[in-house]
Amino acid sequence: MEKRYLLVLDLQFFSGEKTEKATPQKRQESKRKGQVAKSPEVPAAMIMLGGIMLLNFWGGWMLDQLLAIYRINFSQYIAWEWSPINIRNLFEQMTFNAIKIVAPIMAIAMVSGFLGNYIQVGSLFTTDPLKMKLERLDPIQGAKKIFSMRALVELVKSLLKIAIIGFAAFSVLWSEKEELFLLSQKSIGYSLSFIGSLTLKMATVSAIILLCLAILDYMYQKYEFEKGIRMSKQDIKDEYKKAEGDPLIKSKIKERQRQMSMNRMIQDLPNADVLITNPTHYAIAIKYDAETMAAPMVIAMGKDHIALKIKEKAKELEIVIMENKPLARALYHQVEIGDYVPEELFLAVAEVLAYIYRLKGKIK
Template sequence: MAFLKVKLQFFADEKTEKATPKKRQDSRKKGQVAKSTDVNTAVILLFVFFFLWFFGGTLLGTTLSNLMKHVFQTYLLLELTPKSFEMMFVELTMEAAVVLLPIMLVAMIAGIFSSYVQVGPMLTTDPLKMKLSKLDPIKGFKRIFSVRAIVELLKSLLKISFAGVVVFLIIWFNLEDVMLLSQKSVIEGFATIAQLAALMSVAVAILLLFLSVPDYLYQRYDHEKQIKMSKKDIKDEHKNMEGDPRIKSKRKQKQMEMAMQRMMQEVPNADVVITNPTHYAIALKYDEEKSDAPIIVAKGVDYVAQKIKRVADENHIVMVENKPLARALHSQAEIGDQVPEDLFKAVAEVLAYVYRLKNKQVN
């Protein structure tokens, strides 16, 4: 018997169910989403290398040429003093910023774009929080020798192998240009090397982008596996949601709004509205084919009563002031109930008055 209980408990705790929307939302708030870093790396490299291919000659060539001229024509003739050193440091820093800032901006845009494509708009600081569990050596050892670590190792070896093959093929097909570098001028040689480097970089970036697609699919599969829930988890989540005071309050408010809307839709069909006249309002409808006594289709006090009277006035429903009857109907019956027997006579007198009034208006 004990073994059977343990077995049932094991199956109850086994994570076999897909994650609920709330579980997915909670995981997303913690930064736990299906995201491939390979996609980010490939897109960033592709954007940066394309940028260098199209604008690198102008950006690097002109800047480096001017910088070298300035160094040999000015800096080498200066006397080395703290002030001159500071001046050179500031100028070189500004020149480096002119070259690096556009590249860093392109890389940042590419990183944001690749992350947005994968997970959509998301901003969370939860992964940045300090967690002592991350310093646990036992958990760290398990992560190093886990299935995920083995997959990452195989991915890295695969990427290195393919990238090496691509670089080898590009050099092989341009081997003649490489062999002739010694016979070219410095500018021509630099241009050839830059062209080959750009070609190899873009080719490797495109390769990595293709290789990142199966990695992204694997990350989605692994993420779905990580956030799976057991049947017990789903039941507990449902209980927690049901017991949440905020959710209960919102649900109750929504139900009241819907009930109010339905009630107001019935007021135009009423035969009479009995008022207090300011604090109570009860709308009655009598259909002898459907019921033996008039039915209360709407009732309310204060604000609701004023709203009932306003709707009745807009639809030309007769309103009769009868304080005792209004209070009695409000306290003794609910919406949808028939008028209590002890109030039949008083209600009948009101309805008779309404019918006589309607007949006069018709005649």
């Protein structure tokens, strides 16, 4: 039984089943392509709610502007003579009046739509969804999308939204049924005011319900998006290889870097004054010029087989090799190639250099 269970797990692994959460790199790549969790119901609900709030605060002013347009049309413009100049002036004046009324509605719609998208996906600008892709013209794939489970879910959502909002609007009307039946006995002004307030109330209730449904739809879209960008274990491994590089290629690059570093050290080695060794584990080449350098400098160093190569090259160049285990170990762990000898080791290195210079007869 246990072997069968392990076999099933292995089959799932090699089948590439997408069971793992998406990595940050995968999420960033999806966002660059415009693939994000977004519900179109959220901006629609916010546009509707913003429009209702605008009518609630500025509805009286907009009504006055409309009545003023009707008054001036039937009191002044109707008496004008038909001429090209008058027609042009009439067109310009009516266009300006219309823009003055419509502009606040358009502005609040644009701001509400922008906020509805921004709170879902944040700042995002990409042209990838606009690119021409031949697979989008595939009729088979198009038919699959039309008759897919997702299309069925969207249809059910739309029907439920219509049913819920319709029931809410009917409930508002039903609560005012007695007043509606008495409108025939009221004045025209009162009837228009009542119908306007009732319409605004129905729209407000519908907008609030639509906003609640939009939040639920966003949660569903978020779930579908997370499900769609899941990755298999093999996908995660491939992404790691792509981000970090193939281990084989990385090892070759490191080997190439080590070889280049070794070649540079061998080229600089003839300038060394002394080679301090461990004697088999470490090798550090020291150079010092009292006229141009403030302190001795390490120009080559290595460990194990690199140290052995440096020693062999130093023998060919007839560089003095001095065994000093503590000093070699300390230099290897504290200094990099091209660094000056630190102060705490300066005295020990100076003694070694003085001994070398005495050997070469540079100092008495």
